[in-house]
Amino acid sequence: MSPAGAYLLPLSCPLPSDLLPRPKSTRPRPPIRNGEASRGRGTHRLGWGGLWRSGTPCRLRWTAAGARAGGGGADLKPEAFDVPDSVPDSIGFPKVVRRELVSPALRPREEEEEEGDGWLGAVGAGLETFPKRWVIVILCFSAFLLCNMDRVNMSIAILPMSAEFNWNPATVGLIQSSFFWGYLLTQIAGGIWADMVGGKLVLGFGVVWWSIATALTPIAAKAGLPFLLVVRAFMGIGEGVAMPAMNNILSRWIPVAERSRSLALVYSGMYLGSVTGLAFSPLLIHKFGWPSVFYSFGSLGSVWLTVWLSKAYSSPFEDPEISPDEKKLIVSDNVLKEPVKTIPWRLILSKPPVWALITSHFCHNWGTFILLTWMPTYYNQVLKFNLTDSGLFCILPWLTMAVSANVGGWIADTLVSKGMSVTIVRKIMQSIGFLGPAFFLTQLSHVHSPAMAILCMACSQGTDAFSQSGLYSNHQDIGPRYAGVLLGLSNTAGVLAGVFGTAATGYILQHGSWDDVFKVSVTLYIAGTVVWNLFSTGEKILD
Structure with a gap:
């Protein structure tokens, strides 16, 4: 028989005593093909770093003398032989030895299947090794995707609903504003609740609550205003x-070096949720009627909740599945284990960086809400687009924001990981988030091409998205233990800016022009830049 392809071990291979091969009883073996050892339990194809190819078939001989001389090891020596049809007196390696000595490429197929059950096992192993903190981030991203899908669907469905129920513009405005009654009510309350009982329960409650309300909207509309x-x-x-x-x-799950990109990804879920809602709502309404939008979007919350309850935990200390290495990485950032029992309001409100957050959030949201609320009207009245084109172009800024937010998050985390202070990074990113929109809004007064106007609007919102790595990340910087309360405080100011700014824009347009609208926004962007750079910090000031 041809000897080609046989393998030899090094002349001396000491093994621990508990891994010594066990002699096995003699039994007939199937014929051995050229170039490989038996695939039975006694011998195996070997693929070890110390193997080399030889022109002579061989088997391994274990000697007691070698074991005594090696102090518990064994000498494995090659011995040339002619390959017979059966191999008597074969030596069987324990399973753990086989797994160490035999490379995956040369391991018997039955062992491969035993280890991973094929490709399904490989997929399962991949999911097991995926960082758990990023599972939490992706689940939060999907929750925010649903959040804005359910929020923007009314802006599309209100058109056929108004025709069916004979609502006038004043009634439509009342319906649109009613959302903010509840939204304002739970900003601070939600932050207190989350800091005290944990974010898992509160976010789960929120998704279920708004999903049920979304699904009940058609029934409520038919019951009465x-x-x-x-x-x-x-x-x-x-x-x-x-x-x-x-x-x-996220304040409990995400290390500082990953904070910006994780928040950027989650907030981009809101932007993509708006894109998804604006894109699919007209299709559903055209094919199944306006109630289908609320029923279909509302039902998605139950799917999300199933995964959330089985995979999410408020902190890594509560998660039994997280690996010790990942927990050590997260805990090294001094994330506190115990939930908050009382909120130190006097201490929080006495800190200038907290007021910098609140003021900057107000200045930021004034311009953002105006652009997102009045953009279709601007396209229609100034650029002379029809309503269909206006709706289509409304999607572009959301897409730009989704991309820019993640780019900004990556840049911010890279700067932090390279040693730049968190304070400087937050000031740089938020300055871009303020001055970028201010610059592009001033250009709108000087462009006469619709294409250039759309480009300016998209760039304005794209640079605005850098705020996700600025003020929106800063709550976790200055007070990770009170991150929920801090965001509740600043976002309350942000929502008020949206409400007042939207109303003020209508008044300005009635007595002035779009240039006046943009000038007010630019003024607030510049004021926010000054306040932010004077009083904000990236250091922890609340314990």
């Missing part, structure tokens, strides 16, 4: 706790 207003306010209550709860969870 008061019922619809109550349901929309209930929806705002559910969505109002989402941001504080998410902030609480």
Whole structure:
């Protein structure tokens, strides 16, 4: 028989005593093919770092003398032989020895299947090794995706609903504003609740609450206007706790070096949720009627909740599945284990960086809410696009924000990991988030091409998204233990800016022009830049 392809071990291979091969009884073996050892239990194809190819078939001989001389080891020596049809007196390695000595490429197929059950085992192993903190981030991302899908669907469905129920513009405005009644109510309350009981319960409650309210919207609309207003306010209550709860969870799960990109990914879920809602709502309405939008979008919350309850935990200390190495990485950032029992309001409100957060959030959201609320009107009245084109172009800024937020998050975390102070990084990113929109809004007064106007609008919102790595990350920097409360405080100011700014824009347009609208926004962006750079910090000031 041809000897090609046989393998030899080094002349001396000491093995621990508990791994010594055990002699096995003699039994017939199947014929051995050229170039390999038996695939039975006695001998195996070997693929070890010390193997080399030889022109002579061989088997391994274990000697007691070698074991005595090696102090518990064994000498494995090659011995040339002619390959017979059966191999008597074969030596069987214990399973653990086989697994160490035999490379995966040369291991018998039955052992491969035993280890991983094929590709399914490989997929399972991949999921097991995926960092648990990023599972939490992805689940929060999907929750925020649903959040804005359920929020923007009314802006599309209100058109056929108004025709069916004969609502006038004043009634439509009342319905649209009713969402903010509940949304304002639970910003601070949601932050307190999340900091005290943990973000898992609060975010789960929020998603279930607003999903039920979304699904009940068609029933409430047919029951009467008061019922619809109550349901929309209930929806705002559910969505109002989402941001504080998410902030609480990520403050406990995410190390500082990954904070910006994790928050950017979660907030990009809101932007993509708006894109998804604006894209699919017209299709569902056209094919199945306007109630289908609320039923289909609302039902998605139950799917999310199933995964959330089985995979999410408020902190890594509560998660029995997290690896010790990952827990050590997270805990090294001094994330506190115990939930908050009391909120030190006097201490919180006495800190200038907290007021910098609140003021900057107000200045930021004034411009952002105006652009997102009045953009279709601007496209229609100034750029002379029809309503269909206006809706289509409304998607572009959301897509730009989703991309820019993640780019900004990656840049911010890279700067932090390279040694730049968190304070400087936050000031740089938020300055871009303020001055970028201010610059591009001033250009709108000088462009006459619709294409250039759309480009300026997209760039304005794209640079605005860098705020996710600025003020939106800062709550966890200055007070990770009170991150939910801090976001509740600043976002309350942000929501008020949206409400007042949207109303003020209508008044300005009635007595002035779009240039005046943009000038007010630019002024607030510049004021926010000054306040932020003077009083903000990236250091922890609340314990």
